[in-house]
Amino acid sequence: MIAVIDGGLHTTVQDFPGRVGYWNIGIPPSGPMDPLAFRIANRLVGNQDDAAGLEITAKGPKLLFLKDTMIALTGAKLHGNLADQEVPWWEAVHVKKGDILSFGTLQGSGFRSYLSVAGGFDIPLYLGSKATFPYGRFGGLEGRPLKAGDLLSIDEAKKKEVLTKEGRTLPPENIPEYNHEWAVGVIPGPHEAPDFFTPEDVETFYSTPWRVHHNSNRLGYRLEGPRLQFARTDGGEGGSHPSNIHDCAYAIGTINFTGDMPVILTVDGPSLGGFVSIATIVTSEFWKIGQAAANNVIYFKKMSYKEAFANRWRQEKMLNSLT
Numbered sequence: 537m538i539a540v541i542d543g544g545l546h547t548t549v550q551d552f553p554g555r556v557g558y559w560n561i562g563i564p565p566s567g568p569m570d571p572l573a574f575r576i577a578n579r580l581v582g583n584q585d586d587a588a589g590l591e592i593t594a595k596g597p598k599l600l601f602l603k604d605t606m607i608a609l610t611g612a613k614l615h616g617n618l619a620d621q622e623v624p625w626w627e628a629v630h631v632k633k634g635d636i637l638s639f640g641t642l643q644g645s646g647f648r649s650y651l652s653v654a655g656g657f658d659i660p661l662y663l664g665s666k667a668t669f670p671y672g673r674f675g676g677l678e679g680r681p682l683k684a685g686d687l688l689s690i691d692e693a694k695k696k697e698v699l700t701k702e703g704r705t706l707p708p709e710n711i712p713e714y715n716h717e718w719a720v721g722v723i724p725g726p727h728e729a730p731d732f733f734t735p736e737d738v739e740t741f742y743s744t745p746w747r748v749h750h751n752s753n754r755l756g757y758r759l760e761g762p763r764l765q766f767a768r769t770d771g772g773e774g775g776s777h778p779s780n781i782h783d784c785a786y787a788i789g790t791i792n793f794t795g796d797m798p799v800i801l802t803v804d805g806p807s808l809g810g811f812v813s814i815a816t817i818v819t820s821e822f823w824k825i826g827q828a829a830a831n832n833v834i835y836f837k838k839m840s841y842k843e844a845f846a847n848r849w850r851q852e853k854m855l856n857s858l859t
Contacts, residue, residue: 537602538653540686544597544639548668549657549676549688550574551588555665559807565788566667566675566803569754569826570648572712572851573611577652579858580608580628580704587656587694588666590682592649594829596639597682601631605690606654610706612646612714612827614639626711628704646714647829655695657688671755671804710854712823716832717745721821721839721847722791727781727812730767737764741814742836746798750830757800757825759834764796774810783810789817789825791836800825818844820851 552574554567568574568591575585590597596614608628609616616623619635631637639649659666659676668676677686729735740762749758766778774780779793785808786792790801792813800817802825817825818839828834839847 537690538688539600539602540597540682540684540688541600541636542598542638542684543682543686544592545595546593547597547682548591548670548680549588549659549666549682550591550668551656551666552578552585554667554803555663555669555675558663562807563663563672564669564804564807566665566669566754568648568650569803570611570650570823571826572820572823573648573826574650574652575855576626576706576858577608577610577650578656579855580610580626580706581606581652581654582628583652583654583656583694587652587691588659589650589652589656592639592651594647595641596649598636598638601635601637602633603690604633605631605695607631607637608652609649610652611649613643614649615641615643626706644714645716645829645832646827648826653690655691658691659689669804704858706858712827714827716829718824718828718832718834719837720824720834721818721844722789722815722836723818723841723844724815724838725813726784726816728814732767732778732781732812733814734765734767737766738814740764741798742838745833745835748828748830748832748834749797752830754802754804756802756805757828759791759798759800761798764793779811781810781812783808784813786813787816789819789822791815791817802826818847820844820848 550568554565578587609625616639618637662675673679729738744761746759746761768778774782790813792811
């Protein structure tokens with residue numbers, strides 16, 4: 537059991553891969569914005585990938601542990617203190633009953649941090665997942681971020697099954713690199729040149745340093761940059777703006793143009809809409825969006841399907857080395 541003394545800025549219970557199977561009726565998967573750091577945290581304490589953990593945004597919570605357990609912290613590094621000692625990152629750490637874990641602000645780059653506990657959190661499933669969807673007010677703990685006075689139960693049955701080892705660490709060469717500038721791999725389309733964008737538009741899209749707008753969140757990341765001209769003057773039957781089309785399905789990581797502004801659709805975003813989508817972020821690259829903060833710069837780079845699969849294979853191989 538863990539008592540929440542302070543919930544932090546925006547701390548939610550999440551699991552991986554989230555609430556899958558309901559995209560066709562508009563329910564997003566939710567889950568971690570940085571699935572790579574989340575899965576590493578679970579692997580370090582011996583959990584399966586789907587064990588529920590915490591996603592911490594920018595400023596962390598203050599937690600009182602009411603039982604001994606093992607934890608791991610990954611993702612963007614926060615000023616962290618455990619029992620009056622600086623808490624290590626990317627490492628399995630033993631926590632004693634009565635210890636207080638508290639966090640300050642971010643150190644360096646990145647935006648989201650993750651906390652796993654051995655066994656995961658004992659949270660009721662909602663539509664097959666423990667992931668919090670705050671905009672729908674379901675999942676996690678009452679469908680909302682943590683607040684003072686909350687109690688989080690650890691799944692004691694699962695805890696007995698996991699093989700935890702204090703001091704298990706992620707090799708330094710596998711620690712993701714966080715920056716203020718991000719090169720993000722994408723697959724072009726489904727809407728590109730010549731029907732929706734001109735070749736010059738596409739070239740501009742890939743050469744532009746897009747800046748993350750301050751009004752970005754788990755629904756979508758707005759990007760600031762040049763205005764593209766589009767290959768047509770209007771959307772025809774889809775609408776008056778050239779970005780308008782008849783409603784079509786979106787993918788997680790789709791980059792669509794809501795009018796003149798590109799928006800990266802993220803884990804709590806919409807499943808369909810009536811705007812053109814110039815590219816889609818490949819699965820193994822999406823973690824970078826979860827760590828991009830306001831005013832960070834994103835460059836998009838084309839990847840082939842072969843490159844995307846190879847990148848994902850390397851990522852999965854690294855994760856499997858932690859078990």
